[in-house]
Amino acid sequence: MSDKDDKTEQPTEKKLADARKKGQVPRSKEAATFVVLLAGVLSLWAFSSWLARGLRLTMLNSFDLKREQIFSTDEMRRIFIENLSDIVLPILGICVVLFACAIYGNIFLGGYNFSTEAIGFKFNKINPLNGFKRMFSMNSIVELIKGILKIACIGSICYFVLSGRISSVLALSYLNPMAGIKQAISILFQCMVIIVCAMIPIVVIDVPYQKWHYTKELRMSKQEVKDEFKNTEGNPQIKGKIKQLQYQMAARRMMSNVPEADVVVTNPTHYAVALSYDPDGTTAPIVVAKGVDDIAEKIKDIAREVNIPILPMPPLARSLYYTTEIDSEIPRGLFKAVAQVLAWVLGMKAFKEGKSQQRPRDLDMNPEIPQELRF
Numbered sequence: 001m002s003d004k005d006d007k008t009e010q011p012t013e014k015k016l017a018d019a020r021k022k023g024q025v026p027r028s029k030e031a032a033t034f035v036v037l038l039a040g041v042l043s044l045w046a047f048s049s050w051l052a053r054g055l056r057l058t059m060l061n062s063f064d065l066k067r068e069q070i071f072s073t074d075e076m077r078r079i080f081i082e083n084l085s086d087i088v089l090p091i092l093g094i095c096v097v098l099f100a101c102a103i104y105g106n107i108f109l110g111g112y113n114f115s116t117e118a119i120g121f122k123f124n125k126i127n128p129l130n131g132f133k134r135m136f137s138m139n140s141i142v143e144l145i146k147g148i149l150k151i152a153c154i155g156s157i158c159y160f161v162l163s164g165r166i167s168s169v170l171a172l173s174y175l176n177p178m179a180g181i182k183q184a185i186s187i188l189f190q191c192m193v194i195i196v197c198a199m200i201p202i203v204v205i206d207v208p209y210q211k212w213h214y215t216k217e218l219r220m221s222k223q224e225v226k227d228e229f230k231n232t233e234g235n236p237q238i239k240g241k242i243k244q245l246q247y248q249m250a251a252r253r254m255m256s257n258v259p260e261a262d263v264v265v266t267n268p269t270h271y272a273v274a275l276s277y278d279p280d281g282t283t284a285p286i287v288v289a290k291g292v293d294d295i296a297e298k299i300k301d302i303a304r305e306v307n308i309p310i311l312p313m314p315p316l317a318r319s320l321y322y323t324t325e326i327d328s329e330i331p332r333g334l335f336k337a338v339a340q341v342l343a344w345v346l347g348m349k350a351f352k353e354g355k356s357q358q359r360p361r362d363l364d365m366n367p368e369i370p371q372e373l374r375f
Helices: 013-021 029-063 073-107 128-135 138-163 166-174 177-217 222-233 236-260 294-305 314-323 332-352
Strands: 263-266 271-276 286-292 310-312
Touching (some): 029 177, 166 177, 236 271, 263 332, 271 294, 271 314, 286 294, 286 314, 314 332
Parallel strands (some): 263 310
């Protein structure tokens, strides 16, 4: 199986972007030709009266001359300037329209693209062997067949159109200058309209073909897609290892904050959340550590080592775990429940240290939690 047979995948965004940098974009010569012809028809229709008047004045000035004028340099210069001023504006208008549409026609398919790589010198562009390969490639054969069919189609249509107007063309010599010019422009306009109409099916076929051919040339194999993903996104195994290391570092930093906690609220088997509160501060209680399963057990082990109270309060533990990030304040909806816990913890601490003679009442292990904060 050849390499081209392996290329079954559509090109990725990176592949398309790299191709544009190299100057490879889909182009349709037929679309560009069609746009220019259509612009020519419309501009000829728009400037026809102005152009006919200018041509008439030019002919009158050029063929109705006296002997003195013919041998006068100044007079001939004046006539030339007058003729130029009569026809320059309509011709300039047509040229401007054609120039703008020629640019648009070339970027109609593929868009505007400027590439320094495309204009750079490459030896393979002047290599005769590569030139012969391009001449006899499948794409060149398709372009040749398309060109022959286009010439045959448009040529035959123009022949039938003009053959039916031979008498009108021959009759131009019997008309006065203004009528002859208008008639000539009318015949030219009709021929151009027919040519534009004949180009429509060619463009309709060529534009999708050029898109298909461009995509086909950039198709990738499954291995190329995998290699590109590794180069752009990184090897999945390496990324997984990095994430694991980052997770372990974050876990170690989090565990170092557990001794600063005032209480640990648990599920009691799966969840553990360590809370810290500064009575002299202005902030709400903060979650300094949280985790599930193995990390939760580690948090509880550290809390036991430093004699931090561990309270089994499943609803509150789940709410704190899902609603509050590490080193963040608890949500306002949990203020009441957490305040009861901290008040009991601080009261029990004061009772054990002999600072208070009254033991705190038993803590409600199922405090009221807003419905939207339940998990």
